[in-house]
Amino acid sequence: MDYALINAGQVVNRIVADEAFVAAIAADYEHIEPLAEGSPVGVGWGWQAELGCQPPAHLAAEASPEPAPVPRHLAVGAFFDRFGPAKWAILADPSPAVQALVKDCSVRSFIDLDRADLPTALALLVQAGHAVDVEKILGAPVQAGERP
Numbered sequence: 001m002d003y004a005l006i007n008a009g010q011v012v013n014r015i016v017a018d019e020a021f022v023a024a025i026a027a028d029y030e031h032i033e034p035l036a037e038g039s040p041v042g043v044g045w046g047w048q049a050e051l052g053c054q055p056p057a058h059l060a061a062e063a064s065p066e067p068a069p070v071p072r073h074l075a076v077g078a079f080f081d082r083f084g085p086a087k088w089a090i091l092a093d094p095s096p097a098v099q100a101l102v103k104d105c106s107v108r109s110f111i112d113l114d115r116a117d118l119p120t121a122l123a124l125l126v127q128a129g130h131a132v133d134v135e136k137i138l139g140a141p142v143q144a145g146e147r148p
Contacts, residue, residue, distance in 0.1 A: 002035040004045070004053055011045040011053060070142075072113035078146035079111040082137045086130050097124045110148035113138055 003022055005013040007030045014035070022032055033053060035041050041053045048054070080087050091102060101121050105111060112118070122134045 002037075002039065004033040004035055004041050004047065005029045006031040006033060006047045009047055011041060011043055011047060014042055072142050073110040073148055074113060074142060074146050075148045076105055076108060076111060079105060079137075081146075082140070083130075083132060086132060090125060090130050090132075093128060093130070095128050098128050098130075101125065113142070 001016070001018070003015050003017060004011045005015060005025075009030075011033075012029075026032055031047065031049075033041075033047060035053075039053075040055070044056050046054045046056065074082075080091065083090055090098060093099070093102075101124055104121070119134060119138065122132055122137060125132045126134070
């Protein structure tokens with residue numbers, strides 16, 4: 001069987017031994033922890049009576065990495081759909097600022113809702129008199145059917 005040999009709350013060695021050998025060396029260690037088959041416990045792991053063996057911080061971080069953030073990208077058509085009934089008036093608006101925004105969006109393969117200049121661009125639509133809820137457009141979660 002595998003055993004973790006523990007001193008000062010840390011695994012100092014891992015051995016494969018029988019119970020007789022473990023009994024013979026028990027006095028040399030603070031604790032000897034039997035390990036389950038396939039256990040990843042190794043030298044440097046911590047040990048506490050109430051928790052058992054715990055991986056060092058760098059291994060714990062590797063074991064549970066932060067999930068990669070999901071980009072908040074919308075298909076261009078889905079972006080314009082978020083304007084609701086105002087979409088048609090925006091697309092037909094002849095003012096240079098609105099047409100510049102429409103053109104800029106139209107040449108892209110997707111709209112990144114986290115793009116730093118997007119709130120300013122949407123403010124152009126509000127200044128042009130369009131009833132646009134900027135927070136609703138930028139803050140709504142991206143639905144599966146809206147993705148590029």
